[in-house]
Amino acid sequence: MNLRLLLRHLSSISWLIGAAMLFSLPWALPVAGQVDTFESQGFLALLGSMAICFLVGWAMRYAGRKTDGVLYRKEAMAVVGLSWVLATLLGALPYLFSGTARGYDAENEPIRMSFIDCLFEAQSGFSTTGATVLTAVEDPDLVPRCILFWRSGTHFLGGLGIIVLFVAILGQGSAGKVLMRAEMPGPSKEGSQTRMQHTAWVFTGIYIALNAILAILLFFEGMNVYDALCHAFGTLATGGFSTYDASLGHFQSPLIESTVIFFMVLAGTNFTLLYLVILGRPGRLLADIEWRTYAAVILGVTALVVAFGMLHHDFLSESVNSRTAEFFAALRFGLFQVVSIMTTTGYATDDFDSWNSFGRGVLFLLMFVGGCAGSTGGGLKVIRHILFLKVLQRDVEHSFHPTVVRPLRLGGQTIEDPDLGKNIMTYFGLILVIFVFSWMFLVTVEPDETWISGGQSVENKLIDSASSISATLNNIGPGLGTVGATQNYAHFSPLAKLLFIFLMMVGRLEIFAILVLFVPSFWRAR
């Protein structure tokens, strides 16, 4: 492994993050309208973090100055994995330096974020998970406004990073490959390198444009500029950080909710398809088997959630007292929550943890479905589930027709890659193993006190732990019980938080780029 080469490539990440912090600075000033007095601590923390970013970047570039070798597969994987690690470390600095606090303790003293808390919040941002350890984000004495903007900014950067990565690296493997090759338009005479760069720029353009459009819409729907930007970042990155403790439920606005639903659906859509729609071919959406399934799952599960919600009267309240009002409440909150979980955004407008068992169970499973490949959504991706079921179907038929070898077909086309089926099964297998071992690890290391102190039942430790693993591994954010829609991750032990940081990173980078960092033979000479 050429370590100098790695450092050279990592230096750009460091600079990029430092530069991105610049955009959070203005919000510390009273002129931006978010604060009455200058947030000196937050401002200085950002300045200090930027200085470190540039310094680290420069040191890395200096250490790697004597190499100009090409990135081989192994180096490329290492760069991807280490970029995320580096981003997390640097992105945690503003929280740390500003003395941002998680909340108040029993004596009404602020509880400062520990270093692990800072890493958790940074990783949650970059991985577009949206899980938080902050219990009172609305209090500027605890969380400076400029730091809260940085928090949402990490979503924006993470979403952008994953879109570019998809083109550069992840699009090379299994599922992504199938979609990218077949669908991406452009002059085919160009080399794959040039074409990839072109695609990356197009995707970046779409991503930024969607963020801008949503922010403008939200502004006109009643948010101020600050909230509009933060919620646009949280939506398009399928992140879920809000500037309010009640998440998007704070606004109590059906208009804002439907706008966000629409953009969450877009954020979970393959950017190749978005590009084709922009080019005037909206029919390609429904022609795409992954998007068709994605839309069908959203609609089907919403219908079931509405039906079971009405059966159990989950949506009845003082203001919702007629059968018709109940239906519309169920539709409004049900659709929002299904889209929010399916796209792995994690915004909440209702405490879905108080829903019936079917509703809770189906949301738990939706976490593993996730968005489409080539979107900012997390989870396993719809296309993998389609292929997974196709492989199983083929193998069951193979058990009684052993001589018939049938290739996999997707949307009417034969899949050429003979390894695709194997790769899909391996991916599911790895997710399963990571899920099971993390679950047991969490149940083992986490004291029952975590549940008791949060006023939760220890009886739910098993299911709550499973859902917190799922919510971080699939980059959702909120889960069930102690990590439910109205809860957070503040009360977990440092060891559990380290586990969650690892899971968010593993999930976001689709396992391999992170897992190989722990394989000794990966680091040995090629």
Next chain:
Amino acid sequence: MNLRLLLRHLSSISWLIGAAMLFSLPWALPVAGQVDTFESQGFLALLGSMAICFLVGWAMRYAGRKTDGVLYRKEAMAVVGLSWVLATLLGALPYLFSGTARGYDAENEPIRMSFIDCLFEAQSGFSTTGATVLTAVEDPDLVPRCILFWRSGTHFLGGLGIIVLFVAILGQGSAGKVLMRAEMPGPSKEGSQTRMQHTAWVFTGIYIALNAILAILLFFEGMNVYDALCHAFGTLATGGFSTYDASLGHFQSPLIESTVIFFMVLAGTNFTLLYLVILGRPGRLLADIEWRTYAAVILGVTALVVAFGMLHHDFLSESVNSRTAEFFAALRFGLFQVVSIMTTTGYATDDFDSWNSFGRGVLFLLMFVGGCAGSTGGGLKVIRHILFLKVLQRDVEHSFHPTVVRPLRLGGQTIEDPDLGKNIMTYFGLILVIFVFSWMFLVTVEPDETWISGGQSVENKLIDSASSISATLNNIGPGLGTVGATQNYAHFSPLAKLLFIFLMMVGRLEIFAILVLFVPSFWRAR
């Protein structure tokens, strides 16, 4: 598909089951010492069931008289799957005809078993699961003694069936193949057909001998003949039906418990290895990677269960009040429960549902591990887990060394079969899909009333449902919460019971033989 040929082969199953019922008859007579007065209802029910068995067998043989074709792969699979279906239907008759009752209702009237209840109990017996709908097996007014003996007898038949099947069919596929080929001694000049028959007879002999030895031991340890036989059947088949509501805990005897632990471990061991031990080569046990892992998991998990049990003081009671006594109680109950769940027997000596979350969680996961291939144990089998992890490890290395193709190795030997890795992944995938869909189905169709009426918390519906799916699919019996060690399956709705019947059958026959029965193209002409 040659249906006449199927009928011809199924007729033997029908006759075998009829003949086996003969052994339950004597227990209806006072002379056998279990009853004071002749159990006329139970006796007549058994006689009637036998008549139907022989009649059905004769009709099938008559319908299939004009064929003498050979069994092809498809037909063999169909015979295996349909045998189990037929056995369940016929095995349910004694319960039905005798009017066996599940328990008493609020007015103290017996609740007769419905037809679905009878099917459930029969399937649970044949699949060596040991899940029950009977809430008061000790009451001879509800459950005639001869019928209760038939119940344990179905375990004996099921265990025998699975041992023979392993040799004939299952041993041909993936994991079994690897072990059978490499290990099974015998003159290699014989044809595979003769050799298979020889192996089947040897295994049958070992199975019957172990049953007899355990029954004799249990008799000398204080059980009467009836209890000794029933518990021997329940142990060697890794079934778990007891003649007492408190399961094996009824005897409160460390001697009986340790004897049963030893025989449960044997029952979960590959019968090929048992044969080699009998031939005077006990070293082969430890030389076998599957058995070594099996033993290591039992010991390792027991150590953890003991440690966490003592940490949470799960084993403290009025009689256990010193630290030493607590340790021995933890060891006694911990080891028994770990072996009972791991081997998929399901006997209980302690209410493990009141253990701490780690203990409950690890038992839940152990259900999926199961015994060794070629044993009567259920679950996924230890060897599949070993291979599963090896495939994943290989594929992670493959991700950064794409040009290096390394074959799988097991216990120092290279695995020749290139499809083995794929088959393992498919098996895990199918179990996962069946588990997830069954879970959602159960949560959807089962009313909350099931939990409320059983005095259980509806909050636990998700985890209880998951554990009941796992306990039936992996052929354990008891699970967590509403299906816990002190509970049963009586209060579930008929639809849920049908699901459990399906799962027990699918799990026992390692999926394919049952699943293909539902594939239309399987039934079309070859």
